[in-house]
Amino acid sequence: MxxxxxxxxxxxxxxxxxxxxxxxxxxxxxxxxxxxxxxxxxxxxxxxxxxxxxxxxxxxxxxxxxxxxxxxxxxxxxxxxxxxxxxxxxxxxxxxxxxxxxxxxxxxxxxxxxxxxxxxxxxxxxxxxxxxxxxxxxxxxxxxxxxxxxxxxxxxxAIPIQPPYAIYQLLQEVYQTYAPSLAEYEVRSTQEESISRFRTNSDRVRAI
CATH class of the missing domain: 3.40.50.150 (Vaccinia Virus protein VP39)
Structure with a gap:
């Protein structure tokens, strides 16, 4: 961020x-x-x-x-x-x-x-x-x-990589009720990219 x-x-x-x-x-x-x-x-x-x-x-x-x-x-x-x-x-x-x-x-x-x-x-x-x-x-x-x-x-x-989509579907109702902002499923590549971006930003902060 x-x-x-x-x-x-x-x-x-x-x-x-x-x-x-x-x-x-x-x-x-x-x-x-x-x-x-x-x-x-x-x-x-x-x-x-x-x-x-x-x-x-x-x-x-x-x-x-x-x-x-x-x-x-x-x-x-x-x-x-x-x-x-x-x-x-x-x-x-x-x-x-x-x-x-x-x-x-x-x-x-x-x-x-x-x-x-x-x-x-x-x-x-x-x-x-x-x-x-x-x-x-x-x-x-x-x-x-x-x-x-x-x-x-x-x-x-950091939240780990999300579970398989079949399991995520079982949890959809809970997400929609209690945490709708988290209801969108992210594929593995999206989460890996987010983690990589966070690591890059962290390295920049240490460099400063």
Whole structure:
């Protein structure tokens, strides 16, 4: 997704739903989200830490920590973390999931509302959450929070190649009822092209 596409997508969402509505979108599904949301492989977390050259005493700011799925993976490495989550139910679950990590602080607020602590953090992490932040605010605020040699670590879970069409047809009614925007079937070549484009854009970001 290009920066223009990100801005267009966010503008569309923000024009329809207020910030208060967006904060509470996942409240009813928080428990289910916590139980079934895919985890991030520890190998991926380790690779991100390696690329960012994070020292053992690194301080991490996490944007939109949800129920703490990625938080735990970083906390297991012993880092100190401040994690922002605007949804109260998700925040409660994150506090519960991170109770064994005394250096992890969960704050019930949005990144936009949070008072930025300039040049405090070695890394800003966002796991499947940064697209919810206005591009015009998110990148500049993350840059303000980072130390001069800090890193912005953006992670997403990619949906795997869709199942055979016969199985997809059986699920059509569910898609149409609960997620009509996902109802269009994508052939394998289309998804492979999307994944390839995402990889190319990621390489360009690293080069910058």
């Amino acid at each position: 290009t920066l223009k596409q990100a801005k267009d997508w966010y503008s569309t969402v923000a024009s329809v739903h207020t910030s208060e509505q967006r904060k509470n979108w996942y409240s009813a599904a928080a428990e289910a989200y916590n139980q079934v949301r895919p985890r991030y492989p520890q190998q991926l977390i380790n690779r991100a830490i390696e690329l960012a050259k994070l020292p053992d005493e690194a301080i991490i700011l996490e944007v939109g920590c949800g129920s703490g799925i990625a938080t735990v993976a970083f906390a297991d490495r012993g880092f100190s973390m401040i994690c922002l989550e605007p949804n109260p139910e998700m925040c409660r679950l994150a506090q519960q999931n991170c109770i064994q990590y005394p250096n992890v602080k969960i704050v019930n607020t949005s990144f936009e509302e949070w008072h930025v602590e300039a040049k405090k953090f070695n890394a800003v992490v966002a796991a499947t959450s940064f697209h919810w932040i206005s591009p015009e605010i998110g990148y500049s605020k993350a840059a303000t929070a980072l130390q001069d040699n800090g890193s912005l670590i953006l992670l997403w879970n």
